[in-house]
Amino acid sequence: MKGDESAMKMKEVCKRTELTERTIRYYVEEGLVTPEVSVRNGREYREYSAKDVEELNTIAGLRKLFFTIDEIKDMQEHPDRIHEVLSAYKLKLASDAKAKAAIVEALDGIFPGELRDVASIASKLKIMSEKLPLPQRDINPNFGKFEQGSKAEREQEYARFMERQANKIKRGRIIVYTIAILHILFSIVSFFLSFNILQLIVQIVLSICLIAGVSWVRYLFATGAAISVFLSVQLIILTVSEGLIDLLFYTILLVVYSGIGSFLLFKSESVSEFLYTQKNG
CATH class of the missing domain: 1.10.1660.10 (Multidrug-efflux Transporter Regulator; Chain: A; Domain 2)
Structure with a gap:
């Protein structure tokens, strides 16, 4: 015993x-x-x-x-991997929560009378489902303990999942750092035009907060970039009409940066994963 x-x-x-x-x-x-x-x-x-x-x-x-059997087993057999497993688990939970919230929002926009059968449900949620992968249980089903190689397949799939998460976080890091650095550079250029030192300091601090994963700064940046696109387009029209060609290249560059930055901060899953990791470890 x-x-x-x-x-x-x-x-x-x-x-x-x-x-x-x-x-x-x-x-x-x-x-x-x-x-x-x-x-x-x-x-x-x-x-x-x-x-x-x-x-x-x-x-x-x-x-x-919602820990999987494999995650629990991995932590039992390899205590030194607990932090790694928990990090992947947190990312998975965050991704699932985001997807489920979007599905609930889509369901709220469907009237019960529109749903006649299972096919009609899938049709109404088609745009949502196309963005999501099949559950791992469907991709690598376990048909019983005598299935050949099922454990190895699960371990391989877990390794692939970890690799995908690492690549996604790496892409998110590149995007966020690029946006933050360009934002600082544009702020420096603006400083030499307006000599507003307080504005420069605020923009630099916000850029640092974005890199650190502060959630509200992300949406502040995204919203500000979207507004900047609108204002910069108006500035382009003004510079062309008044012949201020010297400012035209800078303004067009600002429009491109602001448009791409706003889209990525709002929509990029890689950005979401990186900022979540920065905030939660």
Whole structure:
């Protein structure tokens, strides 16, 4: 037995954990908990300790929080990877929450009378569904514990997921740093035109806050960039009409930067992932 703890039968374990026998056997089959096995009269009997019950409660608690079996197993077997698993888990939760919020918003715009069958539901939400991937359970279904290579496939898919997340964060970092640096450069140019030192300091501080992942600064930048596009277009018309060709190139550059920056800050998933990582670690 594990230590000197008293052995418990399945019925007692179910009572203490409030889990069904089927759920407990599933966790055992997946290797998340390993009760003592004894053989009597040619039959195997599993005997659970207080430590096993504690582990079952821990596993159930994590599963209720949407941790996958593989994530729990990875943290159990490799404690040094816990921070890495949690980071990926937080990114996944944030992405899921964003997608689900968008779906709820789309559903609010659908009248019940428009839904005749399953196909009509899919049709109404087609634009939304085209932006989302299939669940991993559908891409790599597990047909049972005797499926050849299923564990290896799950590990490979997890590695691919981690690589995609890392690449996405890297792209987001490049985008955010580029926007922040260009914003500082444009602010410096504006300073030499207006000599407003307070405005320059504020813009530099906001750029630093954007890189640090401050959420409201992102939307402030995006909204400001969108307004800047509108104002810069008017400035282009003015410079052309009054023959101020010297300012034309700078103004066109500002329009391009502001338009692209506003779009990326509002829409880029890579930007969202990077800023979320900056804010939450």
